[in-house]
Structures are given as C-alpha cells and as structure tokens.
Amino acid sequence: MATTFGQDLIAAMDEAAAHAQGKGAVARIHTIEVPDVRAIREQLGLSQQAFASAYRIPLATLKGWEQGRRQPDATASAYLSVIAQLPEAARAALLAG
Incomplete structure (x- = not known):
C-alpha cells in the first residue's frame, strides 16, 4: 500500500x-482579541484574589495574564469578554452550575 x-x-x-x-x-x-484582564478586574473593583475566586480562574493564571507572562487562549478570551460585559450573569451562572 x-x-x-x-x-x-x-x-x-x-x-x-x-x-x-x-x-x-x-x-x-x-486573530484572537485579547482582553485587558487587569482593566476588567479593576473596573469591577476586585482584588486579584477576589476576581480569581469569583470567576473560578486560578490565581497564578490571572497573575500571569496581568503581568504579561501569558496570554489567555481563545476560550479564556471569550470568557473574559463575557465577564466584562455581563459580570453578574457570569457569577450567577457559576453559582447555578
């Protein structure tokens, strides 16, 4: 063959x-639109720990994104965009699940 x-x-x-x-x-x-993670978190008035906890993102991952050592992949970028636009709905969905 x-x-x-x-x-x-x-x-x-x-x-x-x-x-x-x-x-x-x-x-x-x-191309993947990479949201400004720090700006999203600060707009919500949350510390890194509180943001990571509220949205179930590992703290080390969040810090890596904010410090520019890593970038969110396409799925994480989409999730961050949802958090930016609908923060309460995103939290509610996590609590319901």
Whole structure:
C-alpha cells in the first residue's frame, strides 16, 4: 500500500515557505482579541484574589495574564469578554452550575 505522506509533507512545506515570503494565500490567519484582564478586574473593583475566586480562574493564571507572562487562549478570551460585559450573569451562572 503506497502512501503520499512524503509528497504531502513537501507540498505543505512549500505552501508554508510561500506564505512566509508573502507569496501564498493558502494559509489562514486567526486573530484572537485579547482582553485587558487587569482593566476588567479593576473596573469591577476586585482584588486579584477576589476576581480569581469569583470567576473560578486560578490565581497564578490571572497573575500571569496581568503581568504579561501569558496570554489567555481563545476560550479564556471569550470568557473574559463575557465577564466584562455581563459580570453578574457570569457569577450567577457559576453559582447555578
């Protein structure tokens, strides 16, 4: 049984190289809007500990986001956007679950 793995790999590398050189339009570019976590927390008037506890975010994760050592992934960014827009509803949903 013959496979085309080698040919597929070479084709993928050619596409990646073309994209890197600005020649290809094959690759998709995904952008994630990263919310300002500190601004959200401060707008709610919460300490890091209180915010982390209220929204079930590990304190170390929250600190990493705020200090720029880490960035929220797409799911966390969406969750933070919900907290920013609907803070009480987000808390209520967590308490109900």
